[in-house]
Amino acid sequence: MPLTEPDWRVLGWAGDHHVVLWLPTKPALLWVLDTTHRGAVARRLRVLGRPVRCRVTPGGGLEVLVVLTSRGAAELCLYRADDDTYAPIPGTRGVRGVGGWFDDTIIVEGDRLSLLRLSGGIPTEVPVSWPDGVRAVRSVGRAGLTGIDGLGRSVPGILDPATGGVRWFHDQAGQDAVDLAPSGSRLLTMASADHRFVYRVLDRRGALVGDLVPPPGLATEVTFARDEHHLVGLHQSPAAPPRPAHWALPAASGPAEGGPLRWFHRLVDDVPEWVFTPRDREPRGTVVFLHGGPRGQLRQLYDPVVEALVLAGWAVVGPNYPGSSGYGAAYRERGRGDWGGEDAEAVARRLRSLAADGRPVHLYGQSYGGYLALLVATTTPVAAVAVWAPVTDLPDLSAGMSGVRRRWLDDELGELLGDRARLWERSPLSRAPALAAVPLLIGHGTRDDRSPVAQSHRLLEAVRAVDPRAPVRFFDHPGGHSIPDWSDWNRALVDHYTEAEERTWT
Secondary structure (H helix, E strand, C coil): CCCCCCCCEEEEEECCCEEEEEECCCCEEEEEEEHHHCCEEEEEEEECCEEEEEEECCCCCEEEEEEEEECCEEEEEEEECCCCEEEECCCCCCCCEEEEEECCEEEEECCCEEEEEEECCEEEEECCCCCCCCCCECCCECCEEEEECCCCCEEEEEEECCCCEEEECHHHCCCEEEEECCCCCEEEEEEEECCEEEEEEEECCCCEEEEEECCCCEEEEEEEECCCCEEEEEEEECCEEEEEEEEECCEEECCCCCCCEEEEEEEECCEEEEEEEECCCCCCCEEEEECCCCCCCCCCCCCHHHHHHHHCCCEEEEECCCCCCCCCHHHHHHHCCCCCCHHHHHHHHHHHHHHHHCCCEEEEEECHHHHHHHHHHCCCCCCCEEEECCCCCHHHHHHHCCHHHHHHHHHHHHHHHHCHHHHHHCCHHHHHHHHCCCCEEEEEECCCCCCCCHHHHHHHHHHHHHCCCCCEEEEEECCCCCCCCCHHHHHHHHHHHHHHHHCCCC
């Protein structure tokens, strides 16, 4: 596709190597380009409204924040490309743009900048006080690209919409281009170093103008302010939820960290892990926390479950088991086609080593991590298990999926799909008798569209059929795969582990 239109805009990234461009016609046209082939067209979409941000869902679908105008006022809608649906986001009338979108947190520009937390379709505005001089962010416009050189490294560049050409800065290899200043004179790039995102500001020749090196934690959704002398974004850590931050150029650093948590990263038995501990006391025991994905990873991000467990006195150990992202392509691919195989073995080994100190060891998992936790709990002794939105029946999950998510699951399961006996053996539902002997708490959102709540219901019924007095509890929530408020679940989780340690099951 020749990029000859003068009004092309770069919307954002779709996956590791695909960039989404849009042409502001009516309706707007979205083109997804594969930068590994420097301009190969992957797909074209027609969007009703002005797209401002995009992202790829865990199942491989494309979600786009779109500004629609209704009765003279603009508001945000969430457009899902895989099923061509629009969902209005309440409370966003008067929006002018979106400066950042990280997980369920959005920086919205209207009469003022506000922070909106969106989960399960329910928006919650977070009160913030923006400093004087930083009143607006550049929501969308001409921006940079990232290509891949012959060594497989990212190379930042600037797209010239008039010619369709890209100026590549090969001397800055290893960085991703993430934003272009409103004047087009400064390019913002990002690289990962020491498990953090480090940002650099380049001029159009590629010379360094300024940089941002945040403290422990992560600065995310960083973008230029309109004055081009400040960066605006979100900063978070395991000790603090995402909060608005601004940084003055040329040299900037993030806010100092404190709080009740300590955390660090280490390698144990060739498996990387994060460790979170109380700052002012010895832990009462350990909770092994398994992230979802399966290609996800545990990072220096705020997680309300981790915070609740550490504040209650436990150390939280989060292994990034084989198949996790963030440690190279070879490590990420080790779990594909082998669900519940090498990754489960790595978790079981870590549980056994942690149990050697004699203190209680509990197991917790979310989504795919819940699936792993259930499998491991049938082979490795633990004090108690809790899971949120787990997968329990692989054949049933496969049969119930369609479209993009079915293709994603087929790719993930690989050869397991051709062996129905192994597929069933790798399903926690097949191990209900063993799970009936483990103190078990299951939580699930009733409107979960990724791992249907029936997956948990089926396991609950199977465990109780084995033993009606089995120590199993179910916690349902009228939300989706993730929920906006984890406080009720966290209380149930702390009570569950505490009662298991005190052996007060009735």
